[in-house]
Amino acid sequence: MRDYPKIWFLRHGQTEWNKAYRLQGQLDSPLTEQGLDDAKQQALLMPPILALGPAIYVSPLGRARQTADIALDGADYVTDDRLMEVHAGDWQGQTREQVFAANPALAASRANALEIYAAAPNGEGMQAFCARVAGFLDGLTVPSVIVAHGLLGQVLRGIVRGMDMEEVGRLSNRQGCVYVLENGVETVLEAPE
Numbered sequence: 269m270r271d272y273p274k275i276w277f278l279r280h281g282q283t284e285w286n287k288a289y290r291l292q293g294q295l296d297s298p299l300t301e302q303g304l305d306d307a308k309q310q311a312l313l314m315p316p317i318l319a320l321g322p323a324i325y326v327s328p329l330g331r332a333r334q335t336a337d338i339a340l341d342g343a344d345y346v347t348d349d350r351l352m353e354v355h356a357g358d359w360q361g362q363t364r365e366q367v368f369a370a371n372p373a374l375a376a377s378r379a380n381a382l383e384i385y386a387a388a389p390n391g392e393g394m395q396a397f398c399a400r401v402a403g404f405l406d407g408l409t410v411p412s413v414i415v416a417h418g419l420l421g422q423v424l425r426g427i428v429r430g431m432d433m434e435e436v437g438r439l440s441n442r443q444g445c446v447y448v449l450e451n452g453v454e455t456v457l458e459a460p461e
Contacts, residue, residue, distance in 0.1 A: 272428050274411040276317050277447040279418050280327075280335040281306030286443075289364040293356030293385065296330045303331075306444035307338035312459040313446050317413065318343055325404075327351035327416040336415040345415070350404040353417035357391030359384075382419050382437035394433070402427055421447065429454055 281303030285292045299307065324345035326336045329352055336345055359367050367384060368375035374387060386394035401423045414424070418441040426436030428449045446457040 270406075271451070272405060272449070273408050274322075275408070275424075275428065275447075275449040276322065276411075276413045277421050277424060277449065278310050278335065278339055278413070278415045278445075279421050279441065279443050279447075280331040280415065281338075281443050283331050291356045291359050291362055291364065291367065291385065291388075292331075293354060293360040293388075293391070294329065294352050295360050299331060299334050303335070303443070304338065307335045309444040309459040310335070310339035310446060311341055313457045314339055314341065314413075317446070320411065323408075323410050323412040325351060325412060325414050327353070327420070329353065329417070332415050332417065339415065340413070345413075348404060350400050351414065351416040351420060354382075354385045354397045354419050354423075355388075355392035356385045357388035359388040359391070380437040381441070382422055385419055398423055398427070398433065418443075425449060425454060428452065 281299045283292065283297045283299055283303055285297040287300055318340065324340065324343060325348050326332050326345045328347040328349060333347070364384070374384065379387070385391065386397065401420060405424065405427055422436050422439045422441060425439055425447060426433065429452055448455045448457060
């Protein structure tokens, strides 16, 4: 297992399409009121982390930038296209219900979200997606804050933890918290109630 610098990973707050179980991929929808609250919860956790002066990388998609602007309290960051969510091809914009109705075998397989996106026709696919995330991680040289997406976060966290990719799609995928990855171990920071 490769040794990566310490990472603080933030998933963007809930979006309108998350709420509707609509596949976003590299399309975008705005944060809901809950999504804004998710980012505000992350903002409560970030001051001592930001005081350490980490590098900060954010997906260029609007939902991640909107979350970063709130959670990082205006701190400067660099956007990186490699942090965009997996491209869901022909299924982007469709609801999970529509995808399952048109693909009963996929529905019967009880596929998790990562498996659904990876199976999308004309999508990025799992191998290319994992290679893109690994390429980003390989370039990290200092402790880093990353604000991006749920499925990207699962893959990133799985790579850092040395997990089998079949386990990765079962990792938690929470909003409003900060995943801390250090020495191959993950902990979760949550704002006090």
